[in-house]
Amino acid sequence: MTKNKTCNRKKIVSAFFGCLFVLLALGGRLAYLMVFQSDYYSEKARELHERERSIKAARGRILDANGTVIADNKTVCTISVIHNQIKEPDRIVEVLSKELGLSEDFVRKRVEKYSSIERIKSNVDKEKGDAIRAYNLEGVKVDEDYKRYYPYDSLASKVLGFTGGDNQGIIGLEVKYEEYLKGEEGMILTVTDARGVEIDEAGEERIEPKAGNDLYISLDMNIQSYATQLAKQVMETKQADRVSILVMNPQNGEIMAMADVPEFDLNHPYDLPEELDTDGLSEEKKQELLNQMWRNGCINDTYEPGSTFKIITAAAGLEGGVVTPQDQFSCPGYIMVEDRRIRCHKTTGHGAENFIQATMNSCNLVFMK
Numbered sequence: 001m002t003k004n005k006t007c008n009r010k011k012i013v014s015a016f017f018g019c020l021f022v023l024l025a026l027g028g029r030l031a032y033l034m035v036f037q038s039d040y041y042s043e044k045a046r047e048l049h050e051r052e053r054s055i056k057a058a059r060g061r062i063l064d065a066n067g068t069v070i071a072d073n074k075t076v077c078t079i080s081v082i083h084n085q086i087k088e089p090d091r092i093v094e095v096l097s098k099e100l101g102l103s104e105d106f107v108r109k110r111v112e113k114y115s116s117i118e119r120i121k122s123n124v125d126k127e128k129g130d131a132i133r134a135y136n137l138e139g140v141k142v143d144e145d146y147k148r149y150y151p152y153d154s155l156a157s158k159v160l161g162f163t164g165g166d167n168q169g170i171i172g173l174e175v176k177y178e179e180y181l182k183g184e185e186g187m188i189l190t191v192t193d194a195r196g197v198e199i200d201e202a203g204e205e206r207i208e209p210k211a212g213n214d215l216y217i218s219l220d221m222n223i224q225s226y227a228t229q230l231a232k233q234v235m236e237t238k239q240a241d242r243v244s245i246l247v248m249n250p251q252n253g254e255i256m257a258m259a260d261v262p263e264f265d266l267n268h269p270y271d272l273p274e275e276l277d278t279d280g281l282s283e284e285k286k287q288e289l290l291n292q293m294w295r296n297g298c299i300n301d302t303y304e305p306g307s308t309f310k311i312i313t314a315a316a317g318l319e320g321g322v323v324t325p326q327d328q329f330s331c332p333g334y335i336m337v338e339d340r341r342i343r344c345h346k347t348t349g350h351g352a353e354n355f356i357q358a359t360m361n362s363c364n365l366v367f368m369k
Contacts, residue, residue: 082116
């Protein structure tokens with residue numbers, strides 16, 4: 001009998017110490033997780049209960065050689081809905097369709113769509129965004145955003161290019177220097193419960209966006225304006241389809257003006273010219289017309305250099321000592337080259353002239369000689 005009691009005591013003591021060891025191990029593990037791993041698991045828990053809304057970064061400005069801003073940003077709004085936070089879906093559909101000029105079916109599909117966040121419309125004027133915010137509709141988010149703005153409208157449109165709905169560069173300098181202009185997006189973080197409803201007491205955490213870098217270019221908008229006016233005059237006078245003018249700094253090759261008319265409105269780049277009849281055109285054909293409208297002939301097309309190549313001939317002649325600025329020439333209006341009679345553009349001839357005058361007159365005969 002005594003032997004059995006002793007054996008039972010040993011079993012109880014062993015079980016007690018075994019349980020004690022397990023509890024101590026679990027307690028140690030819990031302490032480790034709560035103290036040493038608290039940051040890690042707090043971050044994981046926060047991620048599960050947070051909703052993210054991106055904030056576009058202000059795109060870098062583009063400035064001309066004089067420091068004039070030729071591509072800027074203006075504040076707009078992005079309107080979104082969060083399904084789990086909506087309490088009056090019919091009211092939201094009514095308000096958003098009226099204020100944003102959208103069909104009720106379009107808005108309702110997005111309001112009823114079960115997703116973390118659904119964008120209704122972007123690039124909404126700030127005044128309109130403020131009006132929607134004033135309704136205080138549960139589940140409707142009005143976030144301030146940026147939209148590209150071009151103060152000179154169509155001037156240098158094919159050089160600057162434009163941006164798309166997400167503020168990304170499409171053509172021209174906007175896409176060429178996208179990496180430097182775009183900046184880094186920010187984030188609005190809100191804490192929600194298990195149903196996805198925001199916890200008012202938790203507030204919002206805002207990660208500010210980083211603006212893009214400004215881009216300074218050699219284009220001079222004063223010279224660009226004159227070049228564009230001249231190109232339009234020539235196009236009207238000669239009834240041309242398109243006229244291009246390129247102005248370079250002869251000292252370093254910088255582009256001071258690049259006009260290729262007709263231009264297009266940078267603030268409405270998808271509007272085709274009014275004189276075009278677009279009724280019944282397919283989307284593919286419209287896109288083709290847009291591509292032609294955006295095309296910069298100064299850099300995308302090839303053409304015969306003509307008299308502009310005389311600059312190369314003159315430079316080569318002067319550098320090689322074949323001719324001097326004071327050398328005298330005579331232009332009767334034509335010259336015989338073997339069996340061919342080649343005329344000067346002035347058929348009556350320029351008469352006596354030195355090399356400087358021949359260059360000014362763009363005399364064909366002198367440069368052939």
